Amino acid sequence: MGAFMEPRIDLYLGDCKEILSEILDNSVDLIFTSPPYADQRKKTYGGIHPDQYVEWFLPISKQLFRVLKPTGTFVLNIKEKVLNGERHTYVIELILTMKKQGWLWTEEFIWHKKNCYPGKWPNRFRDSWERLLQFNKQRRFNMYQEEVMVPTGDWARSRLKNLSETDKKRDESKVGSGFGKNISNWLTREKAYPTNVIHLATECNNKKHSAAFPENLPEWFIKLFTKEGDVVLDPFMGSGTTNLIAKRMGRGTIGIEIVPEYYEMVRNQIKPGQLVLFDDKVKYGKSQKTRYCSVR
Amino acid sequence: MGAFMEPRIDLYLGDCKEILSEILDNSVDLIFTSPPYADQRKKTYGGIHPDQYVEWFLPISKQLFRVLKPTGTFVLNIKEKVLNGERHTYVIELILTMKKQGWLWTEEFIWHKKNCYPGKWPNRFRDSWERLLQFNKQRRFNMYQEEVMVPTGDWARSRLKNLSETDKKRDESKVGSGFGKNISNWLTREKAYPTNVIHLATECNNKKHSAAFPENLPEWFIKLFTKEGDVVLDPFMGSGTTNLIAKRMGRGTIGIEIVPEYYEMVRNQIKPGQLVLFDDKVKYGKSQKTRYCSVR
DNA sequence: GTTCCGCATGAATCGATAG
DNA sequence: ACTATCGATTCATGCGGAA
Numbered sequence: 001m002g003a004f005m006e007p008r009i010d011l012y013l014g015d016c017k018e019i020l021s022e023i024l025d026n027s028v029d030l031i032f033t034s035p036p037y038a039d040q041r042k043k044t045y046g047g048i049h050p051d052q053y054v055e056w057f058l059p060i061s062k063q064l065f066r067v068l069k070p071t072g073t074f075v076l077n078i079k080e081k082v083l084n085g086e087r088h089t090y091v092i093e094l095i096l097t098m099k100k101q102g103w104l105w106t107e108e109f110i111w112h113k114k115n116c117y118p119g120k121w122p123n124r125f126r127d128s129w130e131r132l133l134q135f136n137k138q139r140r141f142n143m144y145q146e147e148v149m150v151p152t153g154d155w156a157r158s159r160l161k162n163l164s165e166t167d168k169k170r171d172e173s174k175v176g177s178g179f180g181k182n183i184s185n186w187l188t189r190e191k192a193y194p195t196n197v198i199h200l201a202t203e204c205n206n207k208k209h210s211a212a213f214p215e216n217l218p219e220w221f222i223k224l225f226t227k228e229g230d231v232v233l234d235p236f237m238g239s240g241t242t243n244l245i246a247k248r249m250g251r252g253t254i255g256i257e258i259v260p261e262y263y264e265m266v267r268n269q270i271k272p273g274q275l276v277l278f279d280d281k282v283k284y285g286k287s288q289k290t291r292y293c294s295v296r
Numbered sequence: 297m298g299a300f301m302e303p304r305i306d307l308y309l310g311d312c313k314e315i316l317s318e319i320l321d322n323s324v325d326l327i328f329t330s331p332p333y334a335d336q337r338k339k340t341y342g343g344i345h346p347d348q349y350v351e352w353f354l355p356i357s358k359q360l361f362r363v364l365k366p367t368g369t370f371v372l373n374i375k376e377k378v379l380n381g382e383r384h385t386y387v388i389e390l391i392l393t394m395k396k397q398g399w400l401w402t403e404e405f406i407w408h409k410k411n412c413y414p415g416k417w418p419n420r421f422r423d424s425w426e427r428l429l430q431f432n433k434q435r436r437f438n439m440y441q442e443e444v445m446v447p448t449g450d451w452a453r454s455r456l457k458n459l460s461e462t463d464k465k466r467d468e469s470k471v472g473s474g475f476g477k478n479i480s481n482w483l484t485r486e487k488a489y490p491t492n493v494i495h496l497a498t499e500c501n502n503k504k505h506s507a508a509f510p511e512n513l514p515e516w517f518i519k520l521f522t523k524e525g526d527v528v529l530d531p532f533m534g535s536g537t538t539n540l541i542a543k544r545m546g547r548g549t550i551g552i553e554i555v556p557e558y559y560e561m562v563r564n565q566i567k568p569g570q571l572v573l574f575d576d577k578v579k580y581g582k583s584q585k586t587r588y589c590s591v592r
Numbered sequence: 593g594t595t596c597c598g599c600a601t602g603a604a605t606c607g608a609t610a611g
Numbered sequence: 612a613c614t615a616t617c618g619a620t621t622c623a624t625g626c627g628g629a630a
Contacts, residue, residue, distance in 0.1 A: 037603050082605060085435040086400050092388035104382050110406055110425050112493050117604045118621030120489060123439060126622075127604070128491035129406050139381040143419060193416060195424035197408050201624055202602065212603065451623055462600060466619095488622060 007229055007252030009270060009295040011243070013263040016235035016256040020063035023254065028067045029142065029230035032221050032242050034077035034212045035060075038090060045258070050083055053090040054097055060235065061098050067233065071142045073225045074103070077111070077213060079130040085123060091131065098135060106141075107134040107196060111217065114201045132198070132221075147223040149191035218242040219249065226251055240266030267293050302591065303525055303548030305539070305566060309559040309587040312531035312552040316359035319550065324363045325438065325526035328514050328538050330373040331356075334386055346379055349386040350393055356531065357394050363529065367438045369521045370399070373407070373509065375426040381419060387427065394431060402437075403430040403492060407513065410497045428494070428517075443519040445487035514538040515545070522547055536562030563589050 012019045036045040038053045048056045064074055080091040095105055109132035116128035203214045218241060222232055232246040237255035239262060246253035247270060257263040308315045331353065334346040344352045360370055376387040391401055405428035412424035496512045514537060518528055528542040533551035535558060542549035543566060553559040 034603085039603095077603095079603070081603080085606085086402055087404060089392060089395070089401070092391060095388060096385060099385070105385070106382055107420050108383060110408070110493075112406070112408065113602095115602075115623035115625095116491060117602055118623080119604055119606090120441075120620050121605055122441075122607095123435070123437070124403050124492070124605080125441070125489055126491045128493045130603085139419070141419070145418075145421070193421055195412060195422045196420070197406075197424050203625070449623060461598095466621095491622095 006295065007247070007250060008231065008254075009243070009247060009252065009293075010254045011237070011263065011267055011270070011293040012254075012256045013258075013260060013291040014256065015258050017060050017063070019256045020060065020067060020235060023063075023067045023233075025066055026069045027231065028233045028254065029069055029072045029251075030222060030225045030232045031064055031068060031072070031074040031235070032077075032218050032232060033075075033234045033236050034238070035236045037079065038081055038088070050081065050088040050090050054094050057094060058097060058101070061103070062101055064233075064235065065101055065103060065137065068137055070138050071140065072137065073106075073141055073143075073221075074135040075109075075221050075225070076133040076135065077130060077217070078133065079127070082124070095133065102137065103135040104137070104139065105133065106136045108132070109134065110197045111213075112197060112199045114199060116202075132217075142225060142227075144224060144227060145193055148194055148220055150194050152190040152192045212238055213241065215241060215245055218245045222246055222249055222251060237266060238262055240269065244270060263291070270295075303543070303546060304527065304550075305543060305548065305589075305591040306550045307533070307539070307559065307563055307566070307589040308550075308552045309554070309556060310552065311554050313356050313359070315552045316356065316363060316531060319359075319363045319529075321362055322365045323527065324529045324550065325365055325368045325547075326518060326521045326528045327360055327364060327368070327370040327531070328373075328517050328528060329371075329530045329532050330509055330534070331532045333375065334377055334384065346377065346384040346386050350390050353390060354393060354397070357399070358397055360529075360531065361397055361399060361433065364433060366433050367436065368433065369402075369437055369439075369517075370431040371405075371517050371521070372429040372431065373426060373513070374429065375423070378420070387429075391429065398433070399431040400433070400435065401429065402432045404428070405430065406493045408493060408495045410495060412498065428513075438521060438523075440520060440523060441489055444490055444516055446490050448486055448488045509537060511537060511541055514541045518542055518545055518547060533562060534558055536565065540566060559587070566591075 012022075035057065036048065038050040039047050061074075068074060078091055078094075080088045082088070099105055111130045111132050113128050113130065116126050119126060198217070198220065200214050200216050218232075222242075222245060226232060228250040229252065231252040231254065232242060233254040234240075234242040235256045237243060237257035240255055240257075243253040243255040243266065255266060257266065308318075332344065334344050334349040357370075364370060374387055374390075376384045378384070395401055407426045407428050409424050409426065412422050415422055494513070494516065496510050496516075498510055514528075518538075518541060522528060524546040525548065527548040527550065528538060529550040530536075530538040531552045533539060533553035536551055536553075539549040539551040539562065551562060553562065
């Protein structure tokens with residue numbers, strides 16, 4: 001054992017509203033999460049009615065405010081659903097209410113989903129975007145803009161866009177066969193800062209679990225708002241995309257998941273050999289057991 | 297004079313809050329406008345402070361509600377500015393307040409500006425999108441979706457050759473309760489409906505006006521929400537892009553502009569030969585003169 | 593080994609029908 | 612009247628097997 005320490009990996013099974021209280025003040029650099037949308041995922045999460053969504057989320061965002069470092073960032077992936085022919089207002093109400101909690105609403109990124117859900121209706125088109133709301137505790141926060149710069153020139157951009165993720169990986173694994181090197185050449189040549197619109201397709205192929213977002217999405221924000229060794233929290237872990245990416249990128253990560261099956265799945269997937277399973281512990285007079293996994 | 301009548305073109309010089317009261321109830325099919333952004337364009341509009349924006353806009357939106365036909369649509373192009381490192385909340389507050397006026401918030405389109413304003417800041421990227429808020433008076437409104445269809449993506453080529461078993465099965469559920477020939481319709485389809493993300497570059501032809509949008513933007517919404525002979529209103533006419541496009545597309549149009557230079561510019565540009573200049577008339581006990589142009 | 597092509601499936605929404 | 616359920620509608624993408 002040297003002086004170098006692997007970043008922490010802490011996975012919790014339970015309701016994040018309660019689990020979060022176990023996490024220290026000012027200990028997280030980035031919160032990236034996609035909470036269950038209103039009335040969605042009823043089978044697994046029970047479904048929150050749009051009219052009660054703000055009330056439901058507020059105690060959680062309060063805890064998130066506490067655990068986030070002053071220089072940290074909270075990125076919330078969310079989109080309001082249609083109810084009675086109208087966009088519901090719970091998301092914009094949430095913004096207003098979170099501001100009263102002390103959050104600064106720094107920015108709103110747009111995630112443009114190129115392959116959105118199909119369908120046709122007489123009064124609206126397909127919904128192909130979601131909000132990525134950026135909140136902070138302070139006006140000054142950590143941001144590493146150079147890490148997400150993109151190649152300039154349409155030829156490079158379209159070229160990269162046409163390569164599927166799989167193709168990129170394949171080509172990078174091939175030694176000296178061109179693509180890997182070429183890509184890095186493009187990157188070093190002329191780079192531009194991105195904008196607040198992110199174009200990504202949803203990965204609808206994972207059969208085992210429906211990942212809420214593609215890997216590129218958390219990866220982009222982890223690059224932008226953290227450096228190696230920083231800690232990334234996802235209080236609605238789900239299939240663990242955020243945590244797996246964070247680990248791969250040398251960041252520490254904390255994940256909380258209420259559904260045992262998802263929790264177990266991520267636990268098995270995330271460096272199984274190094275996991276240390278702590279004893280179950282009963283929480284503060286509540287009957288719910290908290291299972292807790294940690295890697296150091 | 298034959299039975300055919302040219303669509304009306306009515307241009308007003310003055311404050312739209314007052315001018316609007318001259319326009320009849322339920323007489324407009326589409327309102328498309330880009331009001332002066334808060335605290336922006338101070339030179340031309342005097343600048344409304346973000347904190348007073350909602351209060352300033354509300355009497356106007358009330359009038360707009362009155363003049364809009366029940367089947368009509370109001371599209372509001374707007375984006376909140378950054379104040380003290382935060383996105384200001386006047387836009388989302390405006391949505392909530394307009395709902396109390398009776399407006400339905402049907403949809404939020406995203407206008408992705410491909411070539412957005414350059415610049416670099418330590419805490420944010422370039423802003424490359426704006427909101428296009430769709431409001432209606434009723435759940436049922438006129439929408440001509442076929443007018444804005446786009447060519448299908450390349451994926452269709454392979455798809456056309458052979459329909460997957462799953463898609464056949466999905467369609468058969470429909471076949472069971474109705475007619476099955478829709479499958480063949482689907483196969484020959486060459487166009488698809490768009491989504492609620494609109495990609496347009498910000499090419500501003502009218503450089504004299506400070507915040508003109510590209511012609512494609514009003515054109516798209518005029519196609520979508522009106523047919524020939526319908527009436528399009530822009531209460532913040534500016535350089536008159538919306539009105540010029542509406543006229544070109546065979547729609548009637550009403551424009552209101554408070555800055556005389558802009559008003560004159562549009563007046564000279566819009567079929568100057570046919571313009572009839574009415575006498576100046578003093579409005580309802582107010583000292584402000586209203587100049588009014590009309591073509592029939 | 594590379595390209596091509598079949599295939600499953602998405603944070604959906606509306607209107608009609610049923611309780 | 613008001614809510615719950617169900618069928619119908621539709622497009623782009625990555626994966627995996629085939630050529």
